[in-house]
Amino acid sequence: MQLKGKHIILGITGSIAAYKAAMLCRLLVKEGAEVRVIMTPLAKQFITPLTMATLSKHPILVEFFNPENGEWNSHVSLGEWADMLLIAPATANTLAKMTTGIADNLLLTTYLSARSVVAVAPAMDLDMYAHITTQQNLRTLAERGVAIIEPEAGELASGLVGKGRMAEPEEIVEQVKTILAGNQTKSLTGKRYFVTAGATIEPIDPVRYITNHSTGKMGYAIAEELAKRGAEVKLISGRTILPTPTGVERIDVLSAADMYNAAVEAWREADGAVMCAAVADYTPAVVADKKLKKSDDDLRIELVRTKDIAHELGKCKEGRTLVGFALETDNEEANAEGKLERKNFDFVVLNSLRDKGAGFGGDTNKVTLIDRNGREEHPLMSKREVAAVIVDKIEKLNK
Numbered sequence: 001m002q003l004k005g006k007h008i009i010l011g012i013t014g015s016i017a018a019y020k021a022a023m024l025c026r027l028l029v030k031e032g033a034e035v036r037v038i039m040t041p042l043a044k045q046f047i048t049p050l051t052m053a054t055l056s057k058h059p060i061l062v063e064f065f066n067p068e069n070g071e072w073n074s075h076v077s078l079g080e081w082a083d084m085l086l087i088a089p090a091t092a093n094t095l096a097k098m099t100t101g102i103a104d105n106l107l108l109t110t111y112l113s114a115r116s117v118v119a120v121a122p123a124m125d126l127d128m129y130a131h132i133t134t135q136q137n138l139r140t141l142a143e144r145g146v147a148i149i150e151p152e153a154g155e156l157a158s159g160l161v162g163k164g165r166m167a168e169p170e171e172i173v174e175q176v177k178t179i180l181a182g183n184q185t186k187s188l189t190g191k192r193y194f195v196t197a198g199a200t201i202e203p204i205d206p207v208r209y210i211t212n213h214s215t216g217k218m219g220y221a222i223a224e225e226l227a228k229r230g231a232e233v234k235l236i237s238g239r240t241i242l243p244t245p246t247g248v249e250r251i252d253v254l255s256a257a258d259m260y261n262a263a264v265e266a267w268r269e270a271d272g273a274v275m276c277a278a279v280a281d282y283t284p285a286v287v288a289d290k291k292l293k294k295s296d297d298d299l300r301i302e303l304v305r306t307k308d309i310a311h312e313l314g315k316c317k318e319g320r321t322l323v324g325f326a327l328e329t330d331n332e333e334a335n336a337e338g339k340l341e342r343k344n345f346d347f348v349v350l351n352s353l354r355d356k357g358a359g360f361g362g363d364t365n366k367v368t369l370i371d372r373n374g375r376e377e378h379p380l381m382s383k384r385e386v387a388a389v390i391v392d393k394i395e396k397l398n399k
């Protein structure tokens with residue numbers, strides 16, 4: 001999907017990352033997009049209107065009207081003109097105003113009147129980004145259909161190191177293409193899928209629990225990809241700090257038993273499911289109702305088996321698609337093939353903790369797709385690219 005002829009409003013807010021907006025604008029124009037720039041008043045302190053006007057080939061917009069001649073900058077017609085409103089960088093302040101409907105500058109009034117796709121590329125200090133308010137705002141925006149272009153981890157203007165750096169312009173352009181393409185080709189319209197993602201939490205007492213290192217990133221990327229292609233998607237999610245992907249209905253669960261109930265319920269009216277969650281295999285036999293007290297003796301906790309959700313769904317598949325994951329540390333392929341049969345999956349996505357860049361937490365993964373006809377090995381890719389490969393295979397199964 002090329003950007004030729006696409007109308008993009010580039011909104012710039014007051015963040016140090018505004019300097020990257022110059023490169024972003026240049027790349028968008030180079031791809032053939034028509035770009036109009038709206039800056040918040042503070043953004044002008046970070047990058048000059050002259051730079052942005054030169055790169056976008058149009059005067060930039062800041063005020064509601066020109067005080068010299070009263071000419072009105074109509075946010076309504078701008079909103080109608082655009083195929084996409086892209087706010088990059090988006091500060092915590094602008095994100096908060098977007099969620100509450102505050103409309104005290106031209107960018108925010110344009111956002112409120114935009115009929116186009118809206119995407120934001122947050123940029124801020126790591127603690128501001130991780131703050132519950134910002135995370136809540138991002139989730140709210142995502143639930144309302146705003147595409148979130150995730151910030152990267154790295155060195156920040158404050159000198160601190162962490163997540164909050166605006167995605168690089170090249171990456172934003174790629175995502176803009178995907179978002180616009182997803183809006184057009186809806187190959188999975190009318191299909192209903194659910195994805196399980198993240199780690200479950202098995203309580204021991206009111207304070208402690210058993211869990212694992214899964215962050216949910218892979219499952220979230222798959223849910224996002226399915227939704228982008230027009231499917232109705234439920235995301236049954238263990239605890240995570242990730243924002244809900246655009247257009248996805250998220251069901252939060254904690255324990256394996258909660259996830260089992262939610263999945264069995266969702267399976268009733270699903271065309272398929274991707275079992276990406278790292279579900280606990282064992283859970284404490286009893287959950288103490290008071291905090292377990294320390295003593296000089298050792299403590300033994302009796303663990304009992306949880307129900308295998310995928311196995312349960314596989315028993316009543318009735319021609320529907322069921323995809324599983326296998327995260328292995330040894331004897332990878334044989335283990336994955338065993339799961340394919342035991343759980344009645346259509347295919348298994350195998351990732352090995354022995355591969356660098358694969359598995360928990362990171363933004364990349366290296367997978368092999370295994371079905372009854374053979375193996376498809378893929379190189380190290382971003383989790384978003386892996387999600388696209390998986391959903392491509394799901395689409396083929398549907399044909």
Ligand code: C5P
Binds near residue numbers: 196256279281324
């Ligand atoms: O057997 P193992 O847990 O390694 O199998 C992994 C696959 O089974 C994954 O797709 C995982 O989401 C799913 N699973 C499940 N319910 C469980 C355990 C695993 O759905 N209780």
